[in-house]
Amino acid sequence: MAATNSSQEPVVRPASRILCLDPYQRLLLLRWRDPVSGVTFWEPPGGGLQPGEDHLAAARRELHDRTGLPPELVTAQSVPVHRDFRWRGRWYAGTEHFFLGRMPAPHEVRPVILTAEEDGALLEGLWLSWDEVLGLPEPTRPPHLADVLTALDPSGPWNPEPPWSNSLNQSSRNDRATAAGRRPDMEP
Known part of the structure; x- marks a missing residue:
């Protein structure tokens, strides 16, 4: 349930995100620029739940909408992650469910559906090795991405x-x- 936003009260929005890996253990991250603050950051694909949707259904829909990747890549295992961030001048705080997705072969990222708020704010989507993730000049959201990945897949180079x-x-x-x-x- 979304609360009205003021400088003292965050928007609480149930959401799901997908940590999608290709066969080479590269992670799919999307690069965004906040149109209000100008801040640029990297984040896994995902977004808010629609009415009547559960977290897994939202994760699958969001993966397809934001990247064009097949929704069935998302596994049912998830990790709840506390998020606290600003986007378009609004403060968001709450728990998002992070799911693991496995791409059997490298695939180009092509958004299918972007909301009016996202159109123009999504700069690119890239498959990045863990070393490349660590070398990004802009921050990743959430900042403790390695911990979330380790909880979902402890065998990767992020652990x-x-x-x-x-x-x-x-x-x-x-x-x-x-x-x-x-x-x-x-x-x-």
Whole structure:
């Protein structure tokens, strides 16, 4: 339910976003310029729920509308993320649901439907490696994108401690223990 906006009260809008990955672990981000503030930023595709729509249906619709990608790419797994930002002079705060999408092959980004507020504000959509995301000159929204990605897919380069690192660390400890003449399960 959207609240009326004033300088003290944010607009609360249920929304969904999609972290879409291609086979090369590149992330799809959209580059926007706020027409009121002039601020430029990168953000995953997504937007507000329409009446009677659930978060997954909104994620699938938004992916197709904003990028032209097939809606069935969006999986049902989601992570709730608190958002607090300004857009077109309005303050928005609340929880958005982030979903994972997997593109089986690289695909050009071509918006199908943009709202009147979005037309002209969407500058481009790009598939970016994690190193490219880290090197963007403008901010990403949300700023803790790596944490959200890790919650949905811990195997990617955005995770500073991928799940397989624990088994490698254990294996390395076992090798050192064996070399020192101890059983691997014994403390040094």
